[in-house]
Amino acid sequence: KQEVTQIPAALSVPEGENLVLNCSFTDSAIYNLQWFRQDPGKGLTSLLLIQSSQREQTSGRLNASLDKSSGRSTLYIAASQPGDSATYLCAVRGNYGQNFVFGPGTRLSVLP
Amino acid sequence: EAGVAQSPRYKIIEKRQSVAFWCNPISGHATLYWYQQILGQGPKLLIQFQNNGVVDDSQLPKDRFSAERLKGVDSTLKIQPAKLEDSAVYLCASSYPLAGGNNEQFFGPGTRLTVL
Numbered sequence: 131k132q133e134v135t136q137i138p139a140a141l142s143v144p145e146g147e148n149l150v151l152n153c154s155f156t157d158s159a160i161y162n163l164q165w166f167r168q169d170p171g172k173g174l175t176s177l178l179l180i181q182s183s184q185r186e187q188t189s190g191r192l193n194a195s196l197d198k199s200s201g202r203s204t205l206y207i208a209a210s211q212p213g214d215s216a217t218y219l220c221a222v223r224g225n226y227g228q229n230f231v232f233g234p235g236t237r238l239s240v241l242p
Numbered sequence: 243e244a245g246v247a248q249s250p251r252y253k254i255i256e257k258r259q260s261v262a263f264w265c266n267p268i269s270g271h272a273t274l275y276w277y278q279q280i281l282g283q284g285p286k287l288l289i290q291f292q293n294n295g296v297v298d299d300s301q302l303p304k305d306r307f308s309a310e311r312l313k314g315v316d317s318t319l320k321i322q323p324a325k326l327e328d329s330a331v332y333l334c335a336s337s338y339p340l341a342g343g344n345n346e347q348f349f350g351p352g353t354r355l356t357v358l
Contacts, residue, residue: 173333173349219284232284
């Protein structure tokens with residue numbers, strides 16, 4: 131059974147810092163991995179989706195990498211801004227038609 | 243393009259009462275998902291529909307939860323009777339299943355349920 135963990139659970143940084151969020155999964159037979167952002171009281175917004183054949187994806191200040199063999203993905207946020215404050219979730223979809231399994235999220239606070 | 247719509251946004255009920263949530267997916271999206279997100283946790287899939295058929299309901303507590311998508315568009319999730327541990331945010335998502343595609347999911351704003 132796939133299990134997804136995220137470290138750290140919470141992170142507080144000053145504005146302008148570059149930061150890395152980590153996602154680990156136990157079963158490397160994945161189809162793809164998706165990073166989401168969730169603002170308080172809101173639904174999930176898709177940030178980046180990485181197919182199992184890809185090593186990384188980039189969108190603006192965000193870069194997500196995938197290392198299937200080690201069961202890890204990282205989300206890199208460059209030059210963080212207060213507007214980046216949110217909970218960041220990763221979700222993994224298995225190879226055999228399984229649905230997404232979500233991690234518990236990392237709650238990020240970027241201080242002005 | 244309009245996003246996934248959900249209603250109500252908030253609901254407070256007493257335990258043992260019934261409650262229903264509604265979801266309207268993005269137009270053209272054949273796949274619809276209902277998730278339960280307990281505070282401090284990631285979403286957990288309750289049920290997945292492909293058009294009006296159930297694909298996966300393995301984590302749906304069928305003694306009290308039910309869901310339907312009669313015409314393959316809108317969906318309703320019902321809890322009857324509710325328990326305290328059902329307090330959570332209920333998220334609806336939809337995707338357009340392309341063969342060999344990534345099935346990216348798009349989420350609605352969620353319904354926050356409080357059971358007293």
